[in-house]
Amino acid sequence: MRRLSQLTPLAVAALLLSAWEVAVRIFAVPQFILPAPSVIAVRFAEAWADGTMLRHLVPTVTEVTIGGLLGGALGLLIGVTLGLSGSARRVVSPYLVAAQSTPILALGPVLVLWLGPGLAAKVAVCALITLFPVAISTLVAVRDVDAGTLELMRSLGATRWQSLRYARLPAARSGILAGARVAATLAVVGAIVGEWLGGTAGLGVLLNLARGSLFDTPLLFADLLQIAIVGVSAYALVLLFERVSSKKIA
Amino acid sequence: MQILQVDGLSHSFGERDVLRNLSLSIAAGESVALLGANGSGKSTLLRLVAGLLTPTAGQIALVGSAAAAGRPEVGIVFQESRLLPWRTVLRNVTLPLELAGESLSSARATAEAALKRVGAGGLLDRNPAEISGGERGRVALARALVRRPSLLLLDEPFAALDAITRARLDDELPELVAGAATLLVTHDVAEALLVADRVLVLGSDGAIQLEVPGLRGQPATGRRAALLSPDGAARQTRLYAALDSVSHA
Numbered sequence: 318m319r320r321l322s323q324l325t326p327l328a329v330a331a332l333l334l335s336a337w338e339v340a341v342r343i344f345a346v347p348q349f350i351l352p353a354p355s356v357i358a359v360r361f362a363e364a365w366a367d368g369t370m371l372r373h374l375v376p377t378v379t380e381v382t383i384g385g386l387l388g389g390a391l392g393l394l395i396g397v398t399l400g401l402s403g404s405a406r407r408v409v410s411p412y413l414v415a416a417q418s419t420p421i422l423a424l425g426p427v428l429v430l431w432l433g434p435g436l437a438a439k440v441a442v443c444a445l446i447t448l449f450p451v452a453i454s455t456l457v458a459v460r461d462v463d464a465g466t467l468e469l470m471r472s473l474g475a476t477r478w479q480s481l482r483y484a485r486l487p488a489a490r491s492g493i494l495a496g497a498r499v500a501a502t503l504a505v506v507g508a509i510v511g512e513w514l515g516g517t518a519g520l521g522v523l524l525n526l527a528r529g530s531l532f533d534t535p536l537l538f539a540d541l542l543q544i545a546i547v548g549v550s551a552y553a554l555v556l557l558f559e560r561v562s563s564k565k566i567a
Numbered sequence: 568m569q570i571l572q573v574d575g576l577s578h579s580f581g582e583r584d585v586l587r588n589l590s591l592s593i594a595a596g597e598s599v600a601l602l603g604a605n606g607s608g609k610s611t612l613l614r615l616v617a618g619l620l621t622p623t624a625g626q627i628a629l630v631g632s633a634a635a636a637g638r639p640e641v642g643i644v645f646q647e648s649r650l651l652p653w654r655t656v657l658r659n660v661t662l663p664l665e666l667a668g669e670s671l672s673s674a675r676a677t678a679e680a681a682l683k684r685v686g687a688g689g690l691l692d693r694n695p696a697e698i699s700g701g702e703r704g705r706v707a708l709a710r711a712l713v714r715r716p717s718l719l720l721l722d723e724p725f726a727a728l729d730a731i732t733r734a735r736l737d738d739e740l741p742e743l744v745a746g747a748a749t750l751l752v753t754h755d756v757a758e759a760l761l762v763a764d765r766v767l768v769l770g771s772d773g774a775i776q777l778e779v780p781g782l783r784g785q786p787a788t789g790r791r792a793a794l795l796s797p798d799g800a801a802r803q804t805r806l807y808a809a810l811d812s813v814s815h816a
Binding site for chain 1: 617619636637638639641643645647649651653654662663665666667
């Protein structure tokens, strides 16, 4: 059963790709509209062989890493603060929700205006888009720790800081990491959006190039595949951290 | 020497009076059980003594000074074991010592000794989810005893256990507490008589209604027999009658 459950996603993917390949060939769909998976695979390999993909991948991964970590750290800090303090929660929460309700695309031009078209603006977009899910999941997880556990900590003479370190954060761990999983994929979205707003390299820039000046639809799809790989990798890294940290927490 | 002295203690939650003018004292090494109807304030009294609540009126003197949360002279076992699921059994018991600033290596040695004393020495590296309810009860007891408290507060610690495990722990408890004075809250008349020197019944008015001597002074092997003797049966009958009257008051 276990082997079957591991094979199922691959089997579904193989089935869908085969159907796509056959449909494109049978209906003779033009390559500039929808290339066949085999054509995309060849273009993907070419883009790696000639260095195009790597040149655009490195900036995106840099933005995702710096922006994701920065947004995650800020989200954690804000979430813990608001989770611990009811008065801070009442004052800050409406602004947090309002900030998140503003589309990141609308904020992007402002960030580029302030920070320029370089790395800083893209990192800021990534950080802003990842901050909210981490902050909200941390807030809820830290606030809703079992009252009995907190009473136990008080009975043992724990200070507020000790209660946070020994009870609230370990108890909130799975809630915080659920937010981090969402944030990991959103960080990739943030980087692509940031790159659309300006810049000379990145997988978002490559999308524009492939669609516009190069008119290279197979490269466009190869780029989408690469973006998906980055997103899945970011998600997998959070899962890996989750697994490793579960053995380390005290 | 008095470990606990409670004088004129009253407590209310909003408009509702839970305890009214209650006085109680417990000597060093003495064990007192407290029976009472639901809502009579038994658990509230434990929380007041542990410093987890502040009384509306009255005084609580604990080894000569006022009650406060986290005092090392007091250990508490709650109704649920409240073991932290992300810590092993051993690290649950080292927790009170770590919070007091003790090094982990020294805390481990003390915690291992406490776990051995309560018969849980074989569980050190297990996770709380992997052990039985009875074992969790023993671990919670070890955690409460690890700072060598003068007073142990027990809030129906074995209420959730099956009858056989509960009977075994009741039989062992007087020896397991290792000389600490105890204040046990329970609904079980037999349990109260088996583990306590004195059994008190708390009335619905929040004051002590009846005091009956317990069987803790008997040798461990003779307590159950004493419970079933004519004298033991008479004590149980008095306690049940008192509980019945306070429940319908």
